[in-house]
Amino acid sequence: MTASANPQAKPSILITGAAGALAQQVIARLRESCNLVAVDARIQVDLGDDIPSYCIDFNKRRFEDLFRRYQFDSVIHMGRIRSSQLSRMRRYNANVLGTQKLLDLSHKYGIRRVVVLSTYHVYGAMAYNPSLIDESAPLKSAGLSADLIDSVELENLASIYLWRYPNLNISVLRPCNIVGPSVRNTMGKLLASPLAPVMAGFSPMMQFIHIDDMADAIVLASNKPTRGIFNVAPNDWVAYQRALELCGCIRIPIPSIPPVLPRVILRTLGMERFPAYLMDFFKYPVVIDGRAFEKEFGFTPKRPLKEIFRYYRDNKKRL
Amino acid sequence: MGLVSFLKSRLVSPELNEHIDSIRKPIGTLGYDPWGYNNDTVKYGFSLVKPIYEKYFRTEAQGVDHIPAEGPVLIVGNHSGQLPIDGILVGYALASRKKNPRIPRAMIERFFPTVPWLGNLLNEVGAVLGDPVNCARMLANNEAVIVFPEGVRGSGKLYRDRYKLQRFGHGFMHLAMKYKAAVVPVGVVGCEETIPAIANIKPLAKALGVPYAPVALPVVLPAKVHLNFGPPMYFEGKDLTESEMNKRVEQVKTEINRLIDKGLNERKRLF
Numbered sequence: 001m002t003a004s005a006n007p008q009a010k011p012s013i014l015i016t017g018a019a020g021a022l023a024q025q026v027i028a029r030l031r032e033s034c035n036l037v038a039v040d041a042r043i044q045v046d047l048g049d050d051i052p053s054y055c056i057d058f059n060k061r062r063f064e065d066l067f068r069r070y071q072f073d074s075v076i077h078m079g080r081i082r083s084s085q086l087s088r089m090r091r092y093n094a095n096v097l098g099t100q101k102l103l104d105l106s107h108k109y110g111i112r113r114v115v116v117l118s119t120y121h122v123y124g125a126m127a128y129n130p131s132l133i134d135e136s137a138p139l140k141s142a143g144l145s146a147d148l149i150d151s152v153e154l155e156n157l158a159s160i161y162l163w164r165y166p167n168l169n170i171s172v173l174r175p176c177n178i179v180g181p182s183v184r185n186t187m188g189k190l191l192a193s194p195l196a197p198v199m200a201g202f203s204p205m206m207q208f209i210h211i212d213d214m215a216d217a218i219v220l221a222s223n224k225p226t227r228g229i230f231n232v233a234p235n236d237w238v239a240y241q242r243a244l245e246l247c248g249c250i251r252i253p254i255p256s257i258p259p260v261l262p263r264v265i266l267r268t269l270g271m272e273r274f275p276a277y278l279m280d281f282f283k284y285p286v287v288i289d290g291r292a293f294e295k296e297f298g299f300t301p302k303r304p305l306k307e308i309f310r311y312y313r314d315n316k317k318r319l
Numbered sequence: 320m321g322l323v324s325f326l327k328s329r330l331v332s333p334e335l336n337e338h339i340d341s342i343r344k345p346i347g348t349l350g351y352d353p354w355g356y357n358n359d360t361v362k363y364g365f366s367l368v369k370p371i372y373e374k375y376f377r378t379e380a381q382g383v384d385h386i387p388a389e390g391p392v393l394i395v396g397n398h399s400g401q402l403p404i405d406g407i408l409v410g411y412a413l414a415s416r417k418k419n420p421r422i423p424r425a426m427i428e429r430f431f432p433t434v435p436w437l438g439n440l441l442n443e444v445g446a447v448l449g450d451p452v453n454c455a456r457m458l459a460n461n462e463a464v465i466v467f468p469e470g471v472r473g474s475g476k477l478y479r480d481r482y483k484l485q486r487f488g489h490g491f492m493h494l495a496m497k498y499k500a501a502v503v504p505v506g507v508v509g510c511e512e513t514i515p516a517i518a519n520i521k522p523l524a525k526a527l528g529v530p531y532a533p534v535a536l537p538v539v540l541p542a543k544v545h546l547n548f549g550p551p552m553y554f555e556g557k558d559l560t561e562s563e564m565n566k567r568v569e570q571v572k573t574e575i576n577r578l579i580d581k582g583l584n585e586r587k588r589l590f
Contacts, residue, residue: 127432130452131353201435205355205442236347239355239439246349256435284432287353304348 010035013222014072016102017079018045018053021182022117025215026076027051030222037070039063041079041094058098067109074113075106076222080154082185088147095150096157103161106168113225114170115218116158120207120231120288122151122174125280131205132289135174135229147277155229162227169225173218176233176288179308180211189273191247191312197274197282199262200253203241204285207233210303220297233290234301240282246309248316256283330366339365342414342422345460354424354453355442361422364444365414372411375541376404376509379585380412382548388419391458391500392551393491394465397484397575398473400510401533403427406465409505410445412546413463423463426454428471430530451490458498466491468568475531478515482508482579487572489564492554501551504571506578509544512589542589545582549574 011034017023018038027047030036036051044055052070056063058079066072081094099116106114123133124140139155141148155172162170177187187208190196209217209232217232244251255261266276274282293299339362350358372378386392394413399405406425414422426449432438447453449470457464467473472485495502516533524532552574554567 127438128429128448128450130448130450130456132456199435201439203439205351205353236349237351237353237355238347238349239351239357239443242349242351285355306348 011073012037012070013074013076014039014066014070016040016058016075016077017117018047019043020078021184022178022211022214022218023078024182025211026078026218029215029219035070037066037072039066039079041081041098057094058101059093063101064105067105072106072109072111074115074222075102075111076115076117076218077102078117078218080117080119080151088150091150092153096153099154100157103157103165103168103170107161107165110167112167112169113222114168115221116154116170116172117218118155118158118172118174119151120174120176120233120286121148121278121281122155123286123288124148125204125278125284125286127284129284129286131285131287133231133287134289135231135292144280145277147275159229162229166227169227171221171227172229173221173293174229174231174288175214175217176207176209176231176290178211178214179208179312180303181311183211186273186275186278191243191249191309192315193273194248194250194316195252196244196247196249197254197271198241198244198251199256199279199282201256202283203239204281204283205237205287206240206243206285207237207287207290208243208305208308209234209301210308213301213303216302217293217297217299220299221293224297226296228296230293230296231288231290232293232299233288234305235290236305237287238305243305243309246306247312249312327363331362332366335362335366338420339422342420344422354447354457355439356424356445357443360440360443361445365411368407368411369415372408372415376408376513376544377541378408378412378509378544378546380546380548382550383412383416383546384418385548385550386413386421386463386503387501387551388421389461391461391498392423392463392503393458393495393500394423394463394503394505394548395491395571395575396465396467396505396507397482397579398467398469399476399481399507400512401474401514401516401531401535402539403474404513404539405507405510406446406467408510408544409465409507409546412548421463423465424457425465426467428530430528433528451494454490454494455498458494458500471530475516475519475533477519477533478511478517481511481515482583484572484576484579487568489561489568492564492568492571496554496556496559499553499555501553502571503551504549504574504578506547506549506575506580506582507544508547508579508582508586509542509589512542513539515540540590543586545585547578547582547585549578
């Protein structure tokens with residue numbers, strides 16, 4: 001974390017998206033060494049007496065009061081609303097306009113470090129993706145799915161502010177699938193469920209990072225004000241269907257061709273854990289190269305894939 | 320013993336197991352690499368291709384020891400025969416050589432990853448989407464990569480054009496120079512006769528979204544295959560113009576033509 005005005009004082013950090021499992025892990029790691037303020041647009045989280053917690057929409061004027069009151073040194077923005085949540089319009093308001101407001105306030109109040117949590121979904125899944133995609137690859141997902149536009153727009157905003165206001169020291173992190181205990185994202189729910197849909201005949205290579213490792217990565221990033229965009233993924237890979245096998249999931253194949261067929265089926269079923277807009281991520285690989293982050297921040301994931309999958313297998317709910 | 324274990328024990332002998340395991344590949348903890356290569360699948364593939372290589376096509380490979388034991392290599396050959404049988408045979412020749420075997424990677428058409436089951440299967444035995452970024456990363460990983468610079472122009476050509484090299488793309492030469500990779504030319508003789516096509520129904524190919532729709536017998540004929548590998552070629556320099564690059568590509572093409580002629584002269588009969 002960047003130095004605050006008084007070197008003796010603990011740095012003050014605003015954490016957004018505090019209700020999420022990952023944010024809770026980050027808070028647990030930083031609460032001793034930093035003065036934290038937690039914000040979530042959805043619910044107010046009880047984090048004990050030492051951490052003020054707020055339920056505020058970033059687009060409301062009283063959000064600025066937090067910046068006036070606490071004199072933050074850093075911001076860790078984990079408040080991106082996932083594409084499976086809310087309507088497109090509400091997501092756009094929260095993810096794009098809300099992030100813009102957050103970055104504007106960060107600039108206005110002299111924040112010296114901003115870490116933005118994004119997702120590898122911004123690269124988009126298509127048959128022609130090369131493997132080990134690096135950070136300079138084009139973000140194709142906006143052209144492939146309207147449901148991912150807000151995620152790409154959020155990144156575009158962060159990139160603009162990264163160059164326009166270098167003092168903000170913005171880092172954007174694009175993690176692979178974050179999984180592990182209490183993770184409730186699409187992949188976490190799939191691995192935890194006894195039955196998991198697959199696209200018949202497709203088993204793309206995937207990467208998984210344990211929630212504890214990801215929390216470590218965010219803490220490392222918040223400690224070192226290196227600007228830039230970074231993939232976060234371990235140097236280990238597994239085919240999706242093999243991952244399901246190791247998690248003890250029964251695979252349910254969904255007809256995969258012609259492409260319109262699975263799209264209709266998935267839209268009709270409306271499964272939150274296998275949404276139609278992520279369909280191509282279960283057909284084509286989006287393998288990212290996380291070596292730049294490892295090198296820059298000295299990051300080494302500690303939880304191997306086998307351990308991650310064993311957790312899901314041992315905690316599988318019976319049918 | 321379960322069915323999978325039984326099949327595995329029948330297909331993968333201890334010697335084969337040891338042979339493949341002795342070839343070190345940069346794989347993760349679950350046996351995969353970022354492109355989908357899988358050590359276990361390679362063992363099955365090796366065992367299934369062996370009789371096809373030895374008995375069906377009675378392949379004769381000469382000069383396979385020209386391929387360096389380590390470091391980045393581009394194995395560049397003539398493409399033919401509608402299906403990528405030539406790539407499979409070249410790959411097997413290198414993977415099964417007695418001294419310093421290597422499991423090469425093959426660059427495949429962009430169409431394959433969209434095909435259910437086949438796309439994944441090809442990835443698991445080492446084939447990779449033919450993208451320059453992929454090829455560059457492979458060479459950076461010191462892999463041996465099989466490339467057919469003619470692409471579908473070569474594999475989809477008609478029987479009347481057999482053994483006439485089509486236009487070569489320059490991509491392989493740029494990568495060879497950038498990564499200081501050895502270019503090992505290979506002349507493939509016999510694959511042209513495996514699926515001789517007399518016509519290509521272009522509207523059907525377009526409707527199906529495939530590169531070509533050949534009019535051919537629905538069988539793979541057991542033509543005898545000759546593989547002739549040439550000595551490695553090295554190309555240095557940078558910032559060359561495309562015409563200078565073309566001269567270098569022509570050198571490789573000339574060498575492949577020489578190796579094809581050698582194979583045609585050695586061939587006593589088609590089958």
